[in-house]
Amino acid sequence: MRKSQLASVVMVACLLWAAMAWSAEEKGIIERTIKEAAMASATFSETRDKQAVLKLYTKDYVGIQDGETETRESIEKWLSDYESELNKGSTLRFISIVSNLHAQMLGPMAWATYDYVFQSIRKGELEGQDSGQCTTVLRKEGSTWLIQHEHCSKPRMMK
DSSP states (O other): OHHHHHHHHHHHHHHHHHHHHHHHHHHHHHHHHHHHHHHHHHTHHHHOOHHHHHTTEEEEEEEEETTEEEEHHHHHHHHHHHHHHHHTTOOOEEEEEEEEEEEEEETTEEEEEEEEEEEEEETTEEEEEEEEEEEEEEEEETTEEEEEEEEEEOOOOOO
């Protein structure tokens, strides 16, 4: 009887270890997806690759950016408008920084919280800056984690 109990304990320990290892790997992929979205937007002025940004979002994506609703279509329009400005010679560039990123997952769904800094640079000079916090919900489609919903906001000063 003791051998079968020991075998059961060893088997459960192995399963738990495998699940934790898989979970850590998946969390790393989730974190890379969020960082890749920030990087793809920031490097768009050089790449002009809309799909590098859009491929990271679900078809039914809806987000809130500082109180304003955002969809996959509005992201695509923003990229098209930005590309048009770049084609006219605009020197506007963006820098996007993600920090304090923490991801959790439950089956085919995941969420992450993080801080962001978004800077606009024109002619090498800082033109504007936003910073705040985001919560992002991701959905696994096949083997890929995609951003399904994102809520980002800047802290408000207390009155």
